[in-house]
Amino acid sequence: MSSPFSTLEEFNSAIDGPTEGAIYTFANSPVINNIALIVAAGIFIWFIASTYRTPAEPSRADKSMNNLSSFIVVGLLSLVAINHRPPEQTSTTVAERKGQDTLQHNSVKTNALTKYLRSSSGPSPMGLLGMVGLGFPTFSRLRKQRKSRSLRRYRTRR
Amino acid sequence: MTPESQEFLATFVSESYYYWASVFMLLIHVGFLAYEGGASRAKNVLATMVKNLLTLSIVGLTFFFFGWWVYNAFPLFPLQGGIVGPWTDPNSEGVVGEVLGLVQASYPWSPALGPNVADNLTGVFWFAFSLFAMTTASILSGAVIERIKVGAYAILAVVLGSFTWVVAAAWGWNPYGWFLTQFGYHDFGCSAVLHGVAGFFALGVLINLGPRIGKFDSTTGKPRAILPHNLPLTMVGLMLIFVGFYAFLAACVIFVPGQSVEITIYGTPMTLASIGVNTTLALCSGIVGAYISSKADPFYTISGGLAGIISVGAGLDLYSPAIVILIAFIGAYTMPFVGNAVEKAGIDDAVGAFAVHGYCGVIGAMAVGVMATGYPQGDGIPLTGFIGQLVGTLVCTIILGFIPGYGVSFVLKKLGMLRVSPEEEIGGLDLTEFGLEGYPEYPILAEGNGVRQTPAIPVSPQPGMPTL
Known part of the structure; x- marks a missing residue:
């Protein structure tokens, strides 16, 4: 269960509960949220790396000879x-x-x-x-x- | 300050909150107007934009005539009772009695909807809901551009915007709705209730409508790109939709006089601040996901922001920020593949409405069943879970989305009322519908798209222009 609450009463009085007002998923087990945060940071690095992979590469210079x-x-x-x-020719006509x-x-x-x-x-x-x-x-x-x-x-x- | 003043101040805060949230929601329609206008070809830009404009009138009026009543009358039907209306016993008690009070305030002749100093809030809720309804119909309008008849679109917009999605909202986005009370369904940002219904409705319509002329190669059947005539306008449009979405999600928060905390429509506590944080993160992560998977395709990248928000919409009030980033990324990353698969299947979805709204709507609703399970929502109401989300999602997408969209468009097709003629389509809808061109001062380049361009429709002189 990703909910930190099991009853509606706990949910409504979250401010007085063990999570001190936090009602989000896995608020009672922060390890999961921290792992998700690390994965999110990894995605961001992937994104930065992918921006260097320009899909429309300019035509490469012809390296052949x-x-x-x-x-x-x-x-x-x-x-x-x-x-x-040119080989010598015997002209016959005036024009030639x-x-x-x-x-x-x-x-x-x-x-x-x-x-x-x-x-x-x-x-x-x-x-x-x-x-x-x-x-x-x-x-x-x-x-x-x-x-x-x-x-x-x-x-x-x- | 007297107690009366304090009470009125609370009412005024609530009234003002929904009023301004709804005004900002209009930016969604400004965005759709620009987005779809830019996505169309130059010969169809006016027809596309006017169709979008007409959505406001068509859905706004029909939502007043019966849509608001449907929302209040259908929550108990069919599992907990019948449809509540003028035929219901006015002396009913219990849940039916409570629902009847809301139903009586939702008739178009109800005093609650007119200027009434005894009721400041019913009208402002109607305003917010009518904007939700217009947004839903606008999702359809983008998918069917450049070949649908205006009349057919108007009929489909009424069915979707003022009926089927409203039924979905009555069942899944209502404190009395049976999705919640019987299955513990949770869909704070209307992922399946609004986006899923609209996306699958559009898919059903597109199957009957068919692709635009020239979209697929006549011999090989391979799809060909019909490029937007103004991609920058499309991108600005989506940015405006993002702004409107913040307002849309803010309007999903319930705060009325007498409450001590902000709550969702399901009665669970939440904060407006979490909407600000999570929506922003979903937007950012969605853009990143679509950018990577589409290899920097501008159209998919900008749509990725919307895909990210829709993918987390259902649990936006519950997710931790890190979870939001992951879910939004997954939804937006996979969205372009779905868009391409739809195209390969021979369906011409001009703006990727199914991929962004239909597919991501399903992802959004189902993500709650995986990542936000076990949340209590009331006494006797099941906890949030996979089965509850699955039931609600299937009903929304298939029964209230795909089947009505396919059915109504099938009837319109058989009656010859669905699609414009090939001559009109090739000549451009601007000329056939208005006798005008969107850019009268510039010659429009011939857009073959696989079809030999012949002047099917003679260009009539523009009004106000000197004729030679």
Whole structure:
């Protein structure tokens, strides 16, 4: 019984009784109320801790090298495109000739840069870096998948 | 000071106490107005708020016509006697005679309800009770927003606000009620008597009313969020409801001239101070519980305060503060799971009325049977206990809550009087009911909610606006 009183008379004259006026639950056995108080304090600490668990977390920064390697590859491709010389074509029409002339005229402007690049030509280390960058996360993912697959097999066998 | 002056002063204190408590209880309705208006979509904001406003008139008048009489006439029925009324022998003695005196003061033609210098208190008690009744009906109004016909809501509000909950109060919140005298039922803050009845009544209505268009995916059946158009207004509304609840619970304290202590309606001693402490702790603990379990969902978190108060309402006069914190926490912590389960069952409870009022009402009433057992409440009356609480709770929630709500709404549905047409619902109730928009100066974004938005209702020119 959580009531400190057994009769209505005791309840009505609580001020003169052993609880000295207290009429609340477990007033005659304060241990229970003290335990409840400790649990209540624990709940409050739980609440404070839970406020740090923001439910809508901001999107995490991409820690993989995909973006970086994509930038490297795109940069490399642009350099390769400058080096690339289109195959010579025999023009037949006037319009095509005009277009060819324009291209040749433009290519003069980039001649100096092309010469510089040719001088430092050879297999670009950046290109290799980009390929490695692209391949590395995929490779590590594959390794993880293999690991988890083997673990799953292991668990199901057991 | 003469003895007459002292006697009048005691009367005036009592009269003033209930008068001002009832005035502050009106804040519950201000809160419901803001809460439900904010929870609705922009196309239904006026209809929702006006429906809420009409609750005051519908329940206020019917409570005067017959609700107050029901409260005083039904306590003995059916276990201790019949329904007391004009047909009862005026020379009755004993309990029936005592009840008859109160019944005669509760007829709408009774001199006690008019200006009468011989009776300062009957009118002010009617005032407090009518506010209780309006609050009960307002719980239903939130659950059914955005698709119920005003007429259907009015009928349901009369049944709930002026009859079924009043019968529950006559049986379970009355010194002559058979819940108390036969089973030792104790429900100081009306957890099951008011909230349980209203929450389960709303559940019965919602089953027949059906969900709002677009609430559930037509192919998968999964629930979709229909977001409140103004969540800050909803939160302010609930804060106002909290303020009103302090007044509501204060009005549950009985203090009339001649008494030497404050008592509950069951005649047991209590203090107003304990209501202040325990209500505040329940509010705080409830918010914390709902915050943790809903993972900081704003809607559930603010509702958690109410859930906490309702979860301890029945034993608010008896619990120690530490016990209040635990019970309120448990009630509010579990409330969001119940709300989500109701939604998964295909029931569209727009404001979580069942979870907050129905479920927490049951928790509140049953908690007395576990945590406040063995309290004496009168000679020959059983001590508070689990069985007594269980009987009262089941009668309140099932017989006076769910069954009437389901039954009346079923009849209205069969008569085609329950729900607005799909065209009206998609176009928005503000336009169909009033020809007005809640925010006429702002274009309202199309709210598809899974339905292709077509202008079902032509927008009529607003009164007072120049037409081109």
